[in-house]
Amino acid sequence: MRGSAQFRMFFSLAWLSLTLSLGVWWWILGFRQAKTISEISISQERQLELNRVNRMLQLEGSFFLSMLTLGGVTLAVLSYRDHKRSKLIADFFSTVTHEMKTPIASLQLQIEVLLEATTNPELKRKLEKIWKENQRIESQMGNAFYLASLMQGESLYLETLSLQELKESYSHHEPDLIWDVSIPLQKKVHLDRKAFFAMLKNLTDNAKRHGKANQIKLSIFQVKNQICFLLEDNGSGFQGNKKHLTLPFLRHSKTSGSGIGLYIVKKLMEKMKGKLEFPNSSYGFQVKLSLNEVT
Template sequence: MKRISLRTKLIVHSTLLVLGAVVGVGVSLYLAERLYLLKRFEHTQLENVQSLVQIAREAITTRNQQLLESYLSLLRRSRALTYAMVHTGDGTVIAHTNDRQNGARLADPMTAKAVATQEKLLRQEGKIADDIVVDLTLPILKDQRRLALARVGYSKNFMAQLVDQALEAARERVILAAAVALAVGVFIAILLSFLLSRPIRHLRDGAHRIGDGNLDHRIRITSRDELGELAGEFNTMAAKLQELDQLKQDFVSNVTHELRSPLTSLRGYVEFLLRGSAGPLNEEQKEYLIVVKNNALRLARFIDNLLDVAKIEAGKLELHREPVSIADLAKEMQIVFRPMGQEKKVAFSTDIPADLPPVLADPDKLSEVFTNLLSNAYKFTEESGRIELTATRENEFVHLVFNDTGTGIPPEALETVFNKFEQVKPTRGLARKTKGTGLGLSIVKGFVEAHGGRVWMESAPGRGTTAHVLWPVADPAALSEEEIA
């Protein structure tokens, strides 16, 4: 599954939140605008019927028919108006926006309901032709006596059209405002995500550096909130780890030095006994002493490895650089590993160009790099396998490639294969029986990087392993300057 960064999650979630808020507000504004328009139309209708009541009362009282008809002609200009009229209690029309209805006696259901009602305001709906009409009826009173009824009818469909037309402009404004709000919200969301994720990225990078062994690294504290407290705890943890690492290095250094002296003495006495200086030995006694000698040598190599690791970690590795021929070192390695190759029937071949320049290296350290890498290759290569060493020049480096047909390294182990005491656990064949201290590749990495080079592994289970080493080429001009100095 593809990893999604915290910053991306913050941007996505914030954008969705802003989008939801904008949509919610936009819809709310749209519905509120629609409700406002409908209320405004209803209020307009009520004002019109109330005005009609006042004009009609005046016209009936003063018997001024022209006043009433003039007002009805004014109402007739409204596009949503279906009719406006004044009629008596028995339905006889006194005045109508349709002059042909004047004097007619209405007997439709809405008129019957309007005549029969005792309410101050009657709102009803009825169908006229293919349209639905909203009818408002108010009684015309004088001294609590009903003189007539004032009625105004509006087309419901036409009012809906007017509302939609008014909402169209409102809709455009709402969409524009929503787009601007969304753009501003997304910008603020991105800005906040950067501001919030920056200290978290610093914590992550710091944790990676500390995890990679850079215990001197400290996370810069820029805030006094929970993230600042977490950064402080990280720094405290790094300081304690650094203190423990120093104690460990001191312990390893002291123990290895303390072990080396008695071990040297032990090896000396074993050699003394094997030479027969203390008297003749039988075969069984010699066999026992050889076992002691071999294990003492093995322990001595382990102690040397521990000392090398301690020097690498402390930055106190002493290097005596000089030009070293890769071709000569490869021939030496063929001689050293010939017995092991013959025993396991593993072929070892080299491909070193004749014009390959020498590298600048401490001969002992470079020899140990070759020995460790080739030892691992022989260790994990089964019978009738092959080991190849090739070298080519790449700019200011010599690229060394150690390739074998062994059991290979699982992908998950490639990232940690150079760690101290890290041993790959093979799953098949003779590799299951191999043993080691887990320091060889760590020493290789330390020696290579101390010379300004780089080392990495490529491997797959069952397909062998390829170790790559980039080693600086010896610069003749630089060497001459050093000799003069």
């Protein structure tokens, strides 16, 4: 998005330079032609007519160049303001999400402590509901944080991790996730751990909230030099054009959601030199994440 704003700035300046150059060239050419014609030996009456046409060309040419200049400068100024506004919005999102993450994490920890300490079934049920809602807020704040990072063009912290490390780390986040690993866990991939976990969390939340799935399986296998992570669920699936799933702010169901989850997943995968796909499935919904193997 930051690149898009810079492109608009560049385009407006290029348009201004090109149109001004063409306008000046047309103006000079018109004057030369008028001067050449006026030097031809003609009658006094014709000479007066040519002088009148010459003055008209000067006035119209000056007005035309003024309008071109005004339009180009206006476009450049508006593009610059839009660029500044986009940067301010991105900075605001980044600051707010960063400030909110600490109290949300603290609240999450306190709820977990209360869940372990309580023996009252009714209180435990209410605490579990609060815990789930807090998890949802944390997920949405994570989306906002990564969206702000993408808008600012920030880079990821890429590191080489084994599948064993990934599985052990992420199992704590999704204890109900079913793992099906058909390749050695010693194989390695190059990724941003936090961003990759956020993507998996995003995808599993989508399956539960939008697809009403109660069982999600993560299969890890290899195709040539790529390590593939296939998430599949037993939910209602998706009826529609899958090409539109990664469009930002486009909601595909009436359930709650921001419409940016899969867009963020796609952009993060591109930053990790990976690929996001939606394979056809006879039941439920499938999402495939592919990353290059590190040898």
